[in-house]
Amino acid sequence: xxxxxxxxxxxxxxxxxxxxxxxxxxxxxxxxxxxxxxxxxxxxxxxxxxxxxxxxxxxxxxxxxxxxxxxxxxxxxxxxxxxxxxxxxxxxxxxxxxxxxxxxxxxxxxxxxxxxxxxxxxxxxxxxxxxxxxxxxxxxxxxxxxxxxxxxxxxxxxxxxxxxxxxxxxxxxxxxxxxxxxxxxxxxxxxxxxxxxxxxxxxxxxxxxxxxxxxxxxxxxxxxxxxxxxxxxxxxxxxxxxxxxxxxxxxxxxxxxxxxxxxxxxxxxxxxxxxxxxxxxxxxxxxxxxxxxxxxxxxxxxxxxxxxxxxxxxxxxxxxxxxxxxxxxxxxxxxxxxxxxxxxxxxxxxxxxxxxxxxxxxxxxxxxxxxxxxxxxxxxxxxxxx
Numbered sequence: 222x223x224x225x226x227x228x229x230x231x232x233x234x235x236x237x238x239x240x241x242x243x244x245x246x247x248x249x250x251x252x253x254x255x256x257x258x259x260x261x262x263x264x265x266x267x268x269x270x271x272x273x274x275x276x277x278x279x280x281x282x283x284x285x286x287x288x289x290x291x292x293x294x295x296x297x298x299x300x301x302x303x304x305x306x307x308x309x310x311x312x313x314x315x316x317x318x319x320x321x322x323x324x325x326x327x328x329x330x331x332x333x334x335x336x337x338x339x340x341x342x343x344x345x346x347x348x349x350x351x352x353x354x355x356x357x358x359x360x361x362x363x364x365x366x367x368x369x370x371x372x373x374x375x376x377x378x379x380x381x382x383x384x385x386x387x388x389x390x391x392x393x394x395x396x397x398x399x400x401x402x403x404x405x406x407x408x409x410x411x412x413x414x415x416x417x418x419x420x421x422x423x424x425x426x427x428x429x430x431x432x433x434x435x436x437x438x439x440x441x442x443x444x445x446x447x448x449x450x451x452x453x454x455x456x457x458x459x460x461x462x463x464x465x466x467x468x469x470x471x472x473x474x475x476x477x478x479x480x481x482x483x484x485x486x487x488x489x490x491x492x493x494x495x496x497x498x499x500x501x502x503x504x505x506x507x508x509x510x511x512x513x514x515x516x517x518x519x520x521x522x523x524x525x526x527x528x529x530x531x532x533x534x535x536x537x538x539x540x541x542x543x544x545x546x547x548x549x550x551x552x553x554x555x556x557x558x559x560x561x562x563x564x565x566x567x568x569x570x571x572x573x574x575x576x577x578x579x580x581x582x583x584x585x586x587x588x589x590x591x592x593x594x595x596x597x598x599x600x601x602x603x604x605x606x607x
Contacts, residue, residue, distance in 0.1 A: 226362040233285060235320030237327075242320045249316045258315045259526035259541050260322075261307035262329060268516035273605055275340045275596060276300045276308050277332030277370045282325055283583040286311070291318050293578035296544070299336070299373050299592035300573060301599060306544045306555055308520070310574065315524075322522045330517040331363075332370040336596075338515030339374030341607055342508050344600055345496035350505035352393055353379040354488060355513025368392075371512050373592040375600060380507075388589045395453060401430040407437060408444050415445055423450040425486055438471045442480040451484035451504065464495070468502050493607060545570035551603055 227237045235243070249255050267274055279298035286293050291313035302308050309329070311318055343351055353371035356364040356379075368384025378393040379385075385392040401410040411426050424445055428437035438452040452475075454468065468485055475483050487499060488507030496506060523537045533539035545554045547564035548571055554562060562570045576584050 224362060226360075232324050235324075238320040238323040242322060245319055246316050255314050255316045256527050257313065258524050258528075259310060259312045260522050261525050261542065262309040262325070262520050262522045263307045264302075264304055264518050264520050266304050267518060268334075270607075271337065271341075273301055273303060273337075274333055274518050275336040275374050276302055276329070277334075277336035277373060278328040278330075279309070279577065280586050281328045281332070281366075282309060283577050283586065285321055285325055285328065286318065286578045286581070287583050288581050289318060289321075289578075290314070290581055291578060292580065293576075294574045295577040296573045297575060297592075297595075298586070299596045301603070302544075302573075303553065305538070306553075307542050307574070309577070310541065311522075326520050326522060330520050332366060333520075334515040334517040335367055335370035335512060336374030337518065338512045339371040339376045339508075340596060340600055341493055342491075342496055342506075342512060343375035343597065344605065344607055345493040345500065346506050347500040348597070348601065349500060349503070350377045351496075352376055352505070352507045353509075353512050354394075354507040355509035355511070356381045356384070358510045359513050367513050369589060373589050373596060374512075375593065375597050376508075376512070390589075395425045395427055398427060398430050398455070401427065407431060408440065411441055411444055415448060424448050425451040425453050427455060428452045429454055429456050434467055435471050435474050438483075439474055439478060439480075442475060442478065442483055449480070449483050451486045453486040453488060453507075455487075455489040455507075465499060465502065468499065472502065497607075544573045546573055547571075 231237060276296050276298060279295050282295065291311050293309065293311050295309040296302060339353065353368060353376045356367050359367055364381045365383040365387040368379035368381045369388055371379055372388065380392050380394045382392055396410065396414050401407050404410045407430055415424055426441040426449060428434055428441055434454055434456065441452055442449055452471065454471065456464065456467065468487065471485060475481065484504035486505045486507065487503045491506055491508045492511040523533060525531065525533050525539050526541050531540040540557045542555055542557055543559055545556065545560060545562045547566060547568050549568040550564065550566045552564050554570065560572050564570050
């Protein structure tokens with residue numbers, strides 16, 4: 222027996238592709254029909270309610286095409302993009318890379334969906350600290366990708382060990398309800414956490430296991446005193462009631478008892494709507510399924526040029542295109558021209574498509590922290606609507 226996953230080698234040699242691409246290669250080579258092509262990856266539309274998206278999966282796309290006889294241009298990972306814009310372009314002999322279409326789209330579609338969901342949640346939370354807790358809802362083999370995509374999209378951290386190893390970052394988390402139930406005494410469990418876990422880990426205590434959130438919050442504050450950083454409310458949805466009122470009551474009681482420095486961390490079934498409704502009264506959030514099982518961005522890959530001649534299928538735009546953005550006002554323009562282009566505001570626009578793979582060699586890419594910083598700064602500057 223084994224886990225139902227493909228290895229790196231299987232993905233890179235095309236073993237995870239759709240069968241029709243394998244048959245296409247067989248026919249092309251039998252008939253000597255191979256041609257040099259340019260293909261573009263774009264999304265015709267987004268999930269309902271999305272007017273913009275954040276590009277993810279670019280680093281993995283570079284790894285996919287590494288050592289292949291192709292040239293790849295792509296928007297930098299973490300770029301904002303819109304429908305119909307090419308986010309990635311591959312040029313080479315079609316039979317050399319056509320079997321990579323399926324894995325390429327999978328890498329970009331899912332990672333971009335997760336990164337965009339994290340960005341939208343960050344905006345909904347009014348840019349307060351937000352953490353990705355959703356890997357338990359997805360296949361464990363992709364947990365590092367989920368945590369990384371959520372992080373570059375704007376989450377401040379994540380719970381997964383493998384995600385932490387991937388991007389060299391300490392995961393976050395406290396203790397589960399299970400430990401408190403196992404011990405049978407919440408105070409004993411809190412004390413054990415405080416005494417055993419290294420000091421660098423913030424003392425955030427789970428406060429809704431056996432009794433009322435207010436009662437347990439005050440109990441935790443009295444037990445740990447100045448060492449308590451925050452209380453975490455993770456009330457099951459079956460008895461949640463009005464979470465806003467619960468948080469307000471916890472905050473009021475903590476304040477009048479002299480624990481105004483203790484922050485309130487909320488988790489459990491949060492989404493964009495609930496984040497917006499709680500962002501003014503809670504201090505931080507843990508978001509699970511709303512990020513990890515985000516709707517994918519439905520990218521497609523299409524031939525737009527053959528041997529230098531513009532062409533495309535019906536409904537697609539032919540020709541090798543570039544996407545320019547103004548760094549001042551964020552106006553965008555898609556064109557066949559390679560630039561330079563001056564914005565109506567007078568600023569020179571920037572071509573967003575940059576080299577990713579040149580003659581089979583992947584260019585040096587930014588670290589996830591740099592990508593995330595750029596995304597969050599972009600979210601603040603653009604003042605995007607949800």
